[in-house]
Each structure stands twice: as C-alpha cells, then as structure tokens.
Amino acid sequence: MSMFIHAIIVILLAVLAMGIGLLILVCWALAACASRRDSYLEKDYRVK
Structure with a gap:
C-alpha cells in the first residue's frame, strides 16, 4: 500500500x-x- 502511495506522490x-x-x-x-x-513600435515611431 505504501508503495502505491509513493508512486502517486x-x-x-x-x-x-x-x-x-x-x-x-x-x-x-x-x-x-x-x-x-515594443521594438517594432519604436521603429515605427522613428520612421514617422
């Protein structure tokens, strides 16, 4: 029985x-x- 409990644990x-x-x-x-x-958004803002 204890082996079964050990296996479950x-x-x-x-x-x-x-x-x-x-x-x-x-x-x-x-x-x-x-x-x-975020890096893509920063690039978009720099382009604009």
Whole structure:
C-alpha cells in the first residue's frame, strides 16, 4: 500500500514540475513577443 502511495506522490510531483516548466516557457514566450512588439513600435515611431 505504501508503495502505491509513493508512486502517486512521485507522479504528482512530476506533473507539478512539468506544469511549472510549461508556465515558465509560456511566460518567457509572452515576454519575448512583448519586447519584440515594443521594438517594432519604436521603429515605427522613428520612421514617422
């Protein structure tokens, strides 16, 4: 029984780690897109 509980805990920790990794990846992608968009806007203002 304790082996079963241990397996569940390990699986939950793995899922949690994957979720945190995915969240960091999404935040990094959004930040990269936002900074790229800002640089494009700055170029547009300089052209005008």
